[in-house]
Amino acid sequence: MNRSRAWLVVCCVHGVASMLLWWAQAGAVEALTWRADHWAERPWTLWTSAWVHLNTPHLIGNQLALGALTAFAWVIRPSLRCAMAWLTAWPLTQFTLLLWPQIGYAVGLSGLLHAGAMVLAVQLMFKRIPIRKARRWGALLALGVLTKILLERGWQYPVVWDRANDMSVVQAAHVSGVAWGLLLGLLVALWPGWSADGGSGGLG
Template sequence: MTLHFFSKKIIFIAVFMSLAACLQVFADHFIYWRPALLQEFWRLWTAHWVHVGWVHYLLNILAFACLPFIFPRVKTWHFFSLLLLLPPAISFSFYVLFPHIEAYAGLSGVLHGAYMAVAVVHLLDAQERRFAALVLLLILAKLLWENTFGSKETAELIGSPVLVEAHLLGVIWGAGLAIVYLIYTYSLKK
């Protein structure tokens, strides 16, 4: 790993952190707000880049900043692609599957999807297989815990209910994007 390799990832993380912090200042204009979603299309993305408060922001940004270093062989453009593809997929899923959800803000659904996507792809890498399987197991255990016992402590910490549907949708979309990516890369090798 070269210094250039890490500097690209650090710059990517810093740019995203800065963007999310700037949006946070005017969060009401960027959250998922169902009545305005189809007229203000940017909310499809920005809802996942803003948070219900600064503690929520810091927790999600910390988890986001760890991902490129937990899986260091993943290219920066993969993370960038996930930040562009997962938010509208999750937002449209809210809109269609969960019409009772009026408002949402947070990166956690995208984080679950990104961790899932990267781990699924790394299952095919002999050097990373065990670690990727562990990450997948932890994600699934977390989903099971949240849907069985809830996330009361996290909700108290961030000052808002945790929308576990976002985590589940993120995992589903992340796995789907990983499978599409693997099929595409496999077809290029033929």
């Protein structure tokens, strides 16, 4: 398996774009926000809405989570195929929110971060990333993500009010991200061409 810096580049793009958009004018932010009633007129919002954040705690929370995912990827160095799976999950995570009519709009990186975590978890469990005890780390990561999803029950409560941060949380985005991360992660892991042991090399 060939390791790649693509995943790290994607993380940097998300981090920088989120910060730049935070300082953008309200008109620009609105043009980049995904809304269920007219997203088809602005299809780019399937991507750009992930960079929009409602308030400072929302931005900081997602930036911290992105930093953790970036640090983890720095250690395990996922392949280009992993990065492509994550990129594919990007618009699909947003598009799937149409399944919940209660959701009028959705912004932020959280759904996409759930997708990325699940992609990495699957790759580790299938030993497609050559690190020591890969399956154990993958199982722990998957367990953590799935436990969070089960506790939230985002399919039943797609939008909840977060009093602490004074904002609505679209929990359905977490469900959507995990679902696409799992599906695309499996597709990448089972794609023809992988060696039986997931490639040569490893980390101590």
